[in-house]
Amino acid sequence: MKSVDLNSDLGESFGAYKIGNDENVLPFISSANIACGYHAGDHNVMMKTVELAKSLGVSIGAHPGFPDLGGFGRRDMNVSPDEVYNLVAYQVGAIQGVANVHQATVYHVKPHGALYNKASKDAAIAKAIANAIYAVNPDLVLYGLAGSELVKAGRACGLTVAEEVFADRTYQQDGTLTPRTEPNAMIHDADEAVERVIRMITEGKVTAVNGSDISIQADTICVHGDEPEALLFVRKLRERIEENGIEIKRVGVNASV
Template sequence: MLIDLNCDLGESFGAYTIGKDEEMMKYVTSVNIACGFHAGDPLVMMQTVHQAIEHNLKIGAHPGLPDLQGFGRRTINITPQEAYALVQYQVGALQAMVKAQGSKLSHVKPHGALYNMAAKDIDLSRSIAKAVYDLDESLVLFGLSGSELTRAGTEAGLTVAHEVFADRTYQADGTLTSRSLPDSVLHDADRVEEQVMRMVEHQQVYAVTGEIISIQADTICLHGDNSEGVNLAKRLKDRLR
């Protein structure tokens, strides 16, 4: 059995450093690189692509809402047409940088609020999926397991990867717990490891309210800005092997 362990990286910009990108790259198999709207900047994008190629990782674009101050985690009402344009703009920029360094973009994973909005909104998801398909139909679309985004990707003719989260908690409807609520992010390594192994071995996860949710785990996300991210990634890699 094979499973992908992915991480959101390249989130530094200007004078600000976020996360421990090179350390995380030692333990994951694919990376989702911020494209400048919610985090990152052109130089950080280019450097992160270079590092990912050196570590032989699959490289994905991580497009977000235009909200640098809110790190792309605040809901902004956008039209499907706006979603199409902002996704294609960001993915295209990273795609060009990857090509310029002699590699190929592997996948696309929307970020933060855009990801969570698309999980529930089929019209928004279809616009995102079409933006990806029109750029390159060989790109894999990452979406929350069982969400409208994975449904839309399949409808569009894309390969989709159902994503689960190692360090986030879930609601009874299968969505992620809002970061505005307590216990939305997991930092305890034992708890993270237990959740991941249930996901992988049983295709299940416990909601914060106690219900058992059925999921499909094609790729597991760890957040690069989690304070325990590197330790969690190392433990998960060892355990999954």
């Protein structure tokens, strides 16, 4: 039986600001990428989200980003590989500390936003991220854009890697995501997005914005929890995946979640 992980970026509220629909999205996913306080989230939200994910049997992951609260971590920053190493190690360590309080386990790490995109193309930044994760805990799974430099760096340093695809984003011919600044970056038709995902899982193909088919490996699928229609979309996506005889479970386990 084919299987796939279904992940979402959660825990992105902070202070008095409510972002996303975590409580409702969590029951439909197998893995949660929890913000670590740099691009979003805070100590209170991290505690609550880890506790909730554990109670629902959802795999817990760190979601480190650039220290850019005002830009939600989506603005590029000119930082050295050494600084990237340090900020990733710091944030992964923070979520592990919270997990320890709840007798929970952190299973994976997925960089956020601009850091994720930068690591997809920049080999030095990708290596810094992978090495930081390995230094904190070599058993953690690294989530990276399918076919990217981040995936290559993770494998090179000995990490287990999950190649990630996006349900609601379009792709360029080189396999990178269309920048959010482009008008065609997002797919707003839920049915279209779902069918694209099914094809990525079953055929290993996706149609790029120029109309060409590109090969893609789909170990884990990202559904954005901060989008307005996130709940309806993730419910429909899960139903269609299971209708196609595909099992939903976190990376690296045999049991369903």
